[in-house]
Amino acid sequence: MATANIKEVARHAGVSLGTVSNVLNRPDTVAPATRQRVLDAITSLGYVRNDSARQLRAGHSRTVAIVVLDVANPFFTDVVRGAEQVIEEAGAMLVVCNSGEDSARERRHLELLEEQRVRGVLITPVGHGPQPTLDKLIDRGIPVVLVDRGAGRASRCSVAVDDVLGGRLAMDHLLDQGHHRIAYLGGPLSIAQVADRHAGAAAALEERGSTAELRVAVTSNLTVAAGRRAAEELLALPARQRPTAVFCANDLIALGVLQELTARGLRVPADVAIVGYDDIEFADAAAVPLSSVRQPRDQLGRTAAQLLLEEAEAGDTHRHRHVVFQPELVVRRSSDQPRRARP
Amino acid sequence: MATANIKEVARHAGVSLGTVSNVLNRPDTVAPATRQRVLDAITSLGYVRNDSARQLRAGHSRTVAIVVLDVANPFFTDVVRGAEQVIEEAGAMLVVCNSGEDSARERRHLELLEEQRVRGVLITPVGHGPQPTLDKLIDRGIPVVLVDRGAGRASRCSVAVDDVLGGRLAMDHLLDQGHHRIAYLGGPLSIAQVADRHAGAAAALEERGSTAELRVAVTSNLTVAAGRRAAEELLALPARQRPTAVFCANDLIALGVLQELTARGLRVPADVAIVGYDDIEFADAAAVPLSSVRQPRDQLGRTAAQLLLEEAEAGDTHRHRHVVFQPELVVRRSSDQPRRARP
DNA sequence: CCGAATGGATGAAACGTTTTAGCCGCTATA
DNA sequence: TATAGCGGCTAAAACGTTTCATCCATTCGG
Numbered sequence: 001m002a003t004a005n006i007k008e009v010a011r012h013a014g015v016s017l018g019t020v021s022n023v024l025n026r027p028d029t030v031a032p033a034t035r036q037r038v039l040d041a042i043t044s045l046g047y048v049r050n051d052s053a054r055q056l057r058a059g060h061s062r063t064v065a066i067v068v069l070d071v072a073n074p075f076f077t078d079v080v081r082g083a084e085q086v087i088e089e090a091g092a093m094l095v096v097c098n099s100g101e102d103s104a105r106e107r108r109h110l111e112l113l114e115e116q117r118v119r120g121v122l123i124t125p126v127g128h129g130p131q132p133t134l135d136k137l138i139d140r141g142i143p144v145v146l147v148d149r150g151a152g153r154a155s156r157c158s159v160a161v162d163d164v165l166g167g168r169l170a171m172d173h174l175l176d177q178g179h180h181r182i183a184y185l186g187g188p189l190s191i192a193q194v195a196d197r198h199a200g201a202a203a204a205l206e207e208r209g210s211t212a213e214l215r216v217a218v219t220s221n222l223t224v225a226a227g228r229r230a231a232e233e234l235l236a237l238p239a240r241q242r243p244t245a246v247f248c249a250n251d252l253i254a255l256g257v258l259q260e261l262t263a264r265g266l267r268v269p270a271d272v273a274i275v276g277y278d279d280i281e282f283a284d285a286a287a288v289p290l291s292s293v294r295q296p297r298d299q300l301g302r303t304a305a306q307l308l309l310e311e312a313e314a315g316d317t318h319r320h321r322h323v324v325f326q327p328e329l330v331v332r333r334s335s336d337q338p339r340r341a342r343p
Numbered sequence: 344m345a346t347a348n349i350k351e352v353a354r355h356a357g358v359s360l361g362t363v364s365n366v367l368n369r370p371d372t373v374a375p376a377t378r379q380r381v382l383d384a385i386t387s388l389g390y391v392r393n394d395s396a397r398q399l400r401a402g403h404s405r406t407v408a409i410v411v412l413d414v415a416n417p418f419f420t421d422v423v424r425g426a427e428q429v430i431e432e433a434g435a436m437l438v439v440c441n442s443g444e445d446s447a448r449e450r451r452h453l454e455l456l457e458e459q460r461v462r463g464v465l466i467t468p469v470g471h472g473p474q475p476t477l478d479k480l481i482d483r484g485i486p487v488v489l490v491d492r493g494a495g496r497a498s499r500c501s502v503a504v505d506d507v508l509g510g511r512l513a514m515d516h517l518l519d520q521g522h523h524r525i526a527y528l529g530g531p532l533s534i535a536q537v538a539d540r541h542a543g544a545a546a547a548l549e550e551r552g553s554t555a556e557l558r559v560a561v562t563s564n565l566t567v568a569a570g571r572r573a574a575e576e577l578l579a580l581p582a583r584q585r586p587t588a589v590f591c592a593n594d595l596i597a598l599g600v601l602q603e604l605t606a607r608g609l610r611v612p613a614d615v616a617i618v619g620y621d622d623i624e625f626a627d628a629a630a631v632p633l634s635s636v637r638q639p640r641d642q643l644g645r646t647a648a649q650l651l652l653e654e655a656e657a658g659d660t661h662r663h664r665h666v667v668f669q670p671e672l673v674v675r676r677s678s679d680q681p682r683r684a685r686p
Numbered sequence: 687c688c689g690a691a692t693g694g695a696t697g698a699a700a701c702g703t704t705t706t707a708g709c710c711g712c713t714a715t716a
Numbered sequence: 717t718a719t720a721g722c723g724g725c726t727a728a729a730a731c732g733t734t735t736c737a738t739c740c741a742t743t744c745g746g
Contacts, residue, residue, distance in 0.1 A: 031693080
């Protein structure tokens with residue numbers, strides 16, 4: 001019960017405490033015979049390293065944290081899997097923290113992570129304002145990599161997908177299909193991705209000099225339930241004002257909209273076309289397969305993790321980098337039906 | 344840069360080191376004036392507790408780990424969210440580890456967690472054989488709660504849903520609908536849930552004295568992709584041998600099957616009926632809304648976390664408990680069409 | 687045969703907390 | 717007035733590692 005420590009192992013093997021440590025950390029510097037005696041003692045006592053002590057000495061831990069907006073969102077789980085792969089290859093451990101789009105929880109997590117002296121933090125921050133807690137981490141020398149958040153501040157690396165371009169792709173597509181009343185669904189606008197995708201959509205409209213109308217309906221978060229509620233609002237509009245197409249800030253919202261619309265007897269895409277964002281695995285399996293803007297999710301995670309490890313290795317010589325991936329529109333049935341010139 | 348420690352804070356505030364510790368841990372035992380001076384010093388130095396040192400002293404950490412089979416599976420993300428809620432309320436931290444249904448990775452995670460002296464572990468183990476690494480944790484006095492895994496061993500608490508009953512519910516339903524050739528899709532069979540759900544289905548058949556046939560197709564894992572592959576195999580069968588209904592070990596498989604079947608021109612449920620398991624959020628949003636066996640996912644997580652904290656508090660006086668929840672069949676369109684007596 | 691180099695081990699310091707025993711000065715009680 | 721009790725604080729030990737300076741014995745080159 002009373003967990004054996006390195007000293008007991010040493011006594012058991014008839015060597016000094018430092019030698020045991022050497023067996024553990026630099027096995028080749030200790031004579032084979034001695035090494036074997038120590039290893040035997042270790043197994044016979046069931047000794048397991050105490051990581052707290054190790055960390056205390058080292059000054060930092062060997063774990064890396066990733067703070068995501070929503071663990072249940074397939075987009076983030078894929079990012080996590082990508083990051084995990086790289087981190088584990090490096091012999092470190094990835095812990096997943098969920099901010100739930102709540103900046104208080106985000107702050108709480110960051111504080112705990114700072115207390116733990118984690119090796120680094122991958123994060124998709126909740127807001128896009130200043131982030132004092134995050135800055136503090138950086139001051140302390142803990143590497144931070146922004147995930148899915150461009151606008152590279154000079155003080156940190158970042159990995160992102162061009163959300164403005166993504167918004168533009170979606171909007172161009174809908175305009176090409178002849179839609180004139182289009183709604184953008186997503187929120188809160190404090191989430192940068194939500195804002196950027198909208199900005200892209202608006203820019204596309206602008207550039208074409210199109211007369212089409214882009215209405216925005218802000219949702220409280222990015223879940224299926226929020227999508228359903230947003231669809232209800234749409235349905236409450238008089239038919240002549242109702243959008244003929246909706247572009248959703250993510251696929252969860254889109255799935256919710258799809259569910260609610262079909263439940264209320266509207267046809268997709270005949271009555272309302274839908275384009276989502278992320279191209280999660282379930283988009284293709286939806287009632288009406290969902291058009292969506294695809295992001296290289298696990299590559300996002302992998303690259304972020306690589307940048308982090310790089311920075312952790314390099315220390316002061318590190319120069320921050322900003323990697324931007326290109327999104328790609330995947331057209332499926334939910335938006336694949338051109339309108340006549342004027343509805 | 345050189346992270347301030349408690350000693351510097353003490354010097355700065357003109358008190359002893361022990362007093363600073365008291366301010367941090369038992370604020371009411373120190374005079375208001377002194378306390379304020381210490382707090383000022385803390386903020387002005389940007390002092391942050393070093394958790395390694397704290398843990399070293401305490402003998403264990405304040406984090407709890409949950410090891411799941413697949414972070415990207417919505418079933419587990421919901422369990423995680425439930426557990427998270429309880430753990431965070433208790434002021435602890437939940438770290439999520441992903442075994443990916445790979446027992447080597449599971450073992451590696453457990454070893455690291457043991458080194459970290461975590462407060463406890465919630466786990467859905469990969470296999471159902473003996474688990475030496477897990478036993479070692481328990482020997483060491485680290486509480487372990489089995490999640491979604493009944494068959495309560497006496498040495499640990501467990502939280503589960505009656506998978507045998509779930510299998511029975513699904514099978515009874517399909518038999519009620521008049522199906523005679525039914526397939527069970529899932530795997531690997533080493534996963535207890537997969538085996539139990541099958542056992543339930545087989546038991547239902549047996550009890551009814553039904554002459555219906557229950558074919559088993561083992562998949563390599565529980566993903567959408569595996570479901571698609573399984574459906575291909577089904578399609579390769581001559582039409583007269585092809586099952587008229589499939590019961591899938593989880594919803595991901597079911598969604599994959601649904602996708603592949605409809606892509607190949609079969610109608611669901613007219614040609615093939617489908618019942619899934621878990622009732623994840625996306626089941627209802629599927630191309631054909633999916634019948635499924637619902638589990639109280641976040642309650643599973645919450646209860647598991649509560650049991651764990653209880654055990655961590657109680658220590659030796661703790662008596663292990665085994666909580667079993669009842670699943671519930673949700674019938675949707677994918678299986679809602681009775682057959683004629685004999686096909 | 688001497689000095690230097692080398693391989694292999696040791697002892698002690700250091701990491702930053704928490705906790706325990708004890709000290710000091712004051713007040714309330716008998 | 718002596719004593720016990722108490723509030724507020726301090727000093728030091730302990731937690732389990734890693735690392736660094738040191739030491740011993742052996743071997744090697746000259």
